[in-house]
Amino acid sequence: MKVVRIREVWSGQIIDLRYEVLRAGLPRETAMFDHDRDPSTRHFAAYLPGESGKLKDLGKLVCCATFTLGDWRGFKSFALRGMATDPEYQGKGIGRQLLTRAEIELSQPSINMLWCKARKSAIGFYEKLGWATCSAEFEIPTAGPHIEMFKQLPRVQKCDWFARTTLGGNCSNWTHCEDCTIGMSECNACGTVEGLTSH
Numbered sequence: 001m002k003v004v005r006i007r008e009v010w011s012g013q014i015i016d017l018r019y020e021v022l023r024a025g026l027p028r029e030t031a032m033f034d035h036d037r038d039p040s041t042r043h044f045a046a047y048l049p050g051e052s053g054k055l056k057d058l059g060k061l062v063c064c065a066t067f068t069l070g071d072w073r074g075f076k077s078f079a080l081r082g083m084a085t086d087p088e089y090q091g092k093g094i095g096r097q098l099l100t101r102a103e104i105e106l107s108q109p110s111i112n113m114l115w116c117k118a119r120k121s122a123i124g125f126y127e128k129l130g131w132a133t134c135s136a137e138f139e140i141p142t143a144g145p146h147i148e149m150f151k152q153l154p155r156v157q158k159c160d161w162f163a164r165t166t167l168g169g170n171c172s173n174w175t176h177c178e179d180c181t182i183g184m185s186e187c188n189a190c191g192t193v194e195g196l197t198s199h
Contacts, residue, residue: 002092004046005058006101011036011043014064014082021084026142033066033081040069042078042106046098062089063098067106067114072150077113078106083122099129107153114153120145 011032019031035041045064050057063085067078085095103114118126120137126149127133135148 002094004048004094004097006044006046006098009043009045014043014045017061017064018082018084030142035068042067044098044102046094062086063094065098065102067102072115075113076111077115078111080114080116096129103153112153113150115148115150117146118149120147123147
């Protein structure tokens with residue numbers, strides 16, 4: 001699994017990648033979504049480490065995803081839109097890292113559901129991450145066959161297990177899913193990403 005740095009960003013930082021991966025050949029404005037600038041919309045991006053190796057030095061943008069808040073089938077939920085990974089870096093675990101971190105960041109008492117219109121070719125990817133299908137196949141004219149999928153957001157808690165056992169107690173700001181078995185770990189203070197952990 002290739003280690004990347006996950007950051008929350010604004011929509012203008014990810015439009016180019018969205019367009020190149022999802023809307024190539026169409027007008028560029030098709031990569032801009034109606035709710036991109038809503039205060040409740042959240043955008044996440046995965047970057048390669050920069051050349052200096054310093055934590056704040058970000059390299060190439062390689063993956064992005066957008067989450068818009070709304071009502072879905074009676075649930076207050078976030079809709080995943082515009083998930084895009086640079087073709088050169090697909091299959092390296094980057095999308096998984098980004099989605100896992102986003103789930104942690106988006107989880108809150110009043111919102112416990114994610115849903116998306118998944119491209120047919122991506123259904124297997126989402127299923128491996130615990131998403132389930134919930135509709136018949138349908139066609140989106142500019143993007144081909146899709147199917148609706150959903151996933152319950154995990155409950156999260158702060159946990160310094162990784163810091164205590166791996167970093168010698170130097171950092172107590174690591175975020176994990178509740179059982180620390182399905183999530184990536186990223187220091188909330190310094191931004192270091194250390195992949196998957198379990199205990």
